[in-house]
Amino acid sequence: MRTGTELTKRSPGRPRGFNPEEVLEKVRGVFLAKGFTGASLDELAAAAGLNRPSLYAAFGDKEQLYIATLRFYGAKSIEGLDAILAGPGTIQQRLARVYSAAIDVYTAPPHRPGCMIVGTAAVESPTYPRIGEAAAELLSAIEKSLERGFAASDLPKKPAPAARARMAGAIMYAIAIRARLGAKAADLKAFASSMVPTICA
Amino acid sequence: MRTGTELTKRSPGRPRGFNPEEVLEKVRGVFLAKGFTGASLDELAAAAGLNRPSLYAAFGDKEQLYIATLRFYGAKSIEGLDAILAGPGTIQQRLARVYSAAIDVYTAPPHRPGCMIVGTAAVESPTYPRIGEAAAELLSAIEKSLERGFAASDLPKKPAPAARARMAGAIMYAIAIRARLGAKAADLKAFASSMVPTICA
């Protein structure tokens, strides 16, 4: 590849040996399994395939790294949510697909991690308010996505799409909690299926 | 007081200088605010008003102390739940009272701690399976209590009381999460009020 075709302007000095987004994805697994306080920088650096000073230089301290990971994970999740809600089928079918996909992720072996926001960020909120704020923003964004889905559906406008979204979000968070506490995917899917008609009533 | 009137038979050796249940109550505040991993034995011992060896002798290691606290807290919560559900009024009124009381506790200053099970136990489940098991048992007991309330009500038997209880529990867990992430009590109460008719439909 010729230099002129490269869009990324290379700054002087030694280039990074890693892609920041790939690092966030690898680090996410550790935070998701162990939580913010339970994850050590050694584990995080090992999972990312680099050493602590590199992590530190790229993302700042552990709290900043966690928040960056949380936001990255949240953005990806909302993309997936929007994609399913914009897909084919009735709103009931799409909502059921949202829950099914979420439950598959939440109950993935070996850790049944649930959701990173609900399962790991919430506990830190009193001690690390910035984590709590970021998590609250993400839950709000998730409910906004659901609200768009309901608003674009043919459901009656009472209850309001925002009210349906709060309810649908609440069911999602509860599923995430129960998944992390060991609930079986089949039970969670049965519960979700039973809730879809109620949310869409 | 004469020795004969004392029901508790004193065993030989120096008596304890503390009441175990009172210690669990004091320790609960630290676990609730900081979580299991985030709470240090120094903080826990200081909150309990005793020193680490005494804590250790009475309750075992930190994990056992946390689980004892969690079970104690859960039992107290379920007592309160049963009491409200056995009180006067329609099931709708009683359920609304349950949520209102929970929200008052969940949003108490200064930490807005939410629920200990949802807010602090869930995160530890992958790393400390016994904590996860204890937490799952408590959620199950909470839903059993709700189920008893619905079964004893005059609501139609379809949906089944157990299904109503799962839904009511899910709403409770979601409220606990949002409380810990900073949601205002008024917003949570409005949400809970909007859900009561749906749960009791």
Next chain:
DNA sequence: TTGGTTTTATGCGATACGGTACAAAAATAC
């Protein structure tokens, strides 16, 4: 080649943590 700049890698250093050993204290049993 020489100099400037940024990223790596090793390693350190101070602290905090969980858990326990050990001796003093406070009660009962004889």
Next chain:
DNA sequence: GTATTTTTGTACCGTATCGCATAAAACCAA
């Protein structure tokens, strides 16, 4: 009173932790 038993308090040990200091490595510019 003496012995026994249990709890209490201090002090300690080994380890894990976070964050950084320092120097080598890898790139660009001239």
